[in-house]
Amino acid sequence: MTYEEFNAFCASLPAATHVMQWGGSHVWKVGGKVFAIGGWQEDVEARFTFKVSDLSYEVLQEQPGLRPAPYLASRGLKWIQHYAEPGLSDAELRDYIRQSHRIVSQGLSKKMRAALGLPVAE
Template identity: 60%
Template sequence: MLPTPLFGMTYAEFNDFCGALPATTYVMQWGKAHVWKVGGKVFAIGGWEKESDPAFTFKTSTLNFNILRDEPGFRAAPYMAARGMKWIQQYAVIEGGDADLKDYIQESHRLVSLGLTKAQQKALGLNQR
């Protein structure tokens, strides 16, 4: 049984949330995908081929990737996961709703920012403790 389409977070809400994270930039690319970057590296994508059905793609840890890819409403992200990257796409309603999606996006931002050089992190004011 397929999950029902996602009618929770809109692309406008997605863009507002991602834009509030530190040191982010936005670009629309790959057709009409809403692409968010930190330090020039993608951390979240809103959109996919079926414009009428929102989908949100984000980077995960290996553990979360292995768990989420088999959960209802999630799948290994098309194109990215096929290249060995640990990216998940939420394409339907999930039990935790928008709060869980926001947590996943925030964690993706953190994971991607940790992959930047220490100099880039410092210049962007990221991961400073």
């Protein structure tokens, strides 16, 4: 997946917003909360970071091309970074980013979800 494909996919998710921060990273948020990050450094292969469930974290952190996300996982947060091949297929990566969006959305207040047009009862 390229950064252009990553950005197009994230933009298709409900109430998603994009900012560039942290040295040029593509940061995607829902309700002001980060759900996906594309890149940390410009001079390396594309890297994608996303929030996962506890179970997914345990499974994914051991797969080649994936690792606990720098900075985020070191703070006890369940974030994975896809940083090299073989990693995840594009379809799997899209599924995990979609799940990350859902996890972060569910952490928003009911009032915020309603204001953003997201499902309130889940």
